[in-house]
Amino acid sequence: YTDDDFIMIYTAEFITRKNHKFLIESLPSLKKNIPNLKIILPGKGELFASMVNLAKKLYVDDIINFCGYRKDIHRLCGLSDLYVATSKQEGLPIGVVEAIATGLPAVVSDIRGQNDIIQTDINGSLYQSGNKRDFINKIMDLYKDRKKCLSIAENNVETAEKYSMKHAVKKNGRNLCKHFPSDAFSGLQHERIYKVEGTWVKFPVWWKGYLNR
Numbered sequence: 189y190t191d192d193d194f195i196m197i198y199t200a201e202f203i204t205r206k207n208h209k210f211l212i213e214s215l216p217s218l219k220k221n222i223p224n225l226k227i228i229l230p231g232k233g234e235l236f237a238s239m240v241n242l243a244k245k246l247y248v249d250d251i252i253n254f255c256g257y258r259k260d261i262h263r264l265c266g267l268s269d270l271y272v273a274t275s276k277q278e279g280l281p282i283g284v285v286e287a288i289a290t291g292l293p294a295v296v297s298d299i300r301g302q303n304d305i306i307q308t309d310i311n312g313s314l315y316q317s318g319n320k321r322d323f324i325n326k327i328m329d330l331y332k333d334r335k336k337c338l339s340i341a342e343n344n345v346e347t348a349e350k351y352s353m354k355h356a357v358k359k360n361g362r363n364l365c366k367h368f369p370s371d372a373f374s375g376l377q378h379e380r381i382y383k384v385e386g387t388w389v390k391f392p393v394w395w396k397g398y399l400n401r
Contacts, residue, residue, distance in 0.1 A: 189267060194331060195226045197268040197292075199261055199283040200275070202233030207274040207297075212239060214320050215248040221324075222331055226251055228268060230258040265290040269337070270330060276317065278302055288312070291341035295326045309336070311343045 189195060200206040208229070219225055229239075229252060236254070243249040258264065261283075265271065271287035271294040278301035284294055285305065294312035296302040306312045313326040330337055 189226060190224075193224050193226045194222050194270070195228060195268040196270045196272050196327070197228040197230075197264055197287070198272050198274065199230050199264075199286070200273070201231050202235040202239055204235065205275060205277050206233075207276050208235065208239045209242065210274045210318070210320070210323075211272060212242050212246065212248065212252075214324055215243075215251070216246055217320075217324055218327060219248055219251060221328060226253070228253050228255060228264055230255050230261060230264060232257050261286055262290060265292055268292060270295065270327065271312075272327070273297060273302060274323070275299065275302065281305065288344035291344050293330055293337050293340040293344065295323065295330065297323075309340075311340050 198208070198211060200208070202208055211227075215225075215227065227248075240249070240254055243252050243254075255264075265287050269292075271284065271292040273281060273284055273294065273296040275281065275297055276299070278299060281296070281301050284296060284302060287294055288305070288311060294306055295315060296306050296312065297317040298314040299317055303314055306314055308314050313330065315322040315326045330340075
């Protein structure tokens, strides 16, 4: 990759729900308007081979890196300029959270889960799910407006913090303590200390199971 490349990334398993087909079918138009466009697609899945074939059929395979399963998503996001997510359905979209934690602006489908995290012009853009023209326009808007991208980057790091493990420990710890008297934890002999995102946190051993529910 070069400094002139405009790199988009989508981290997702190659399954129907993640809708790579929609993304790849949008690329011929994007390729015409963004001559230095590159796409990184980490992941594997049952539709991997068919998506590679679709990219070849549409003559966009030269701009896509189908890089398979990766453990260095944070580094790949650091190389990128924009995160996209074309999912048809999501719960908590971990890929989106991971991406915005690196400061990446995101263009994602306006569906439950993703629209809980992304707000248009605040930390990215929402496009109407299934609307290819809207998807392309939202990408082009951010491609052309680098100042907006820088502003979004600052907002995204703050947004991602709300979904961090450290935040979950504090939030769930406070909520849990509301149901117990103030001396409920006194005299516990089995406290453990866990390092959560660089911070040492001490809590009773059974809290870990509570937080993992």
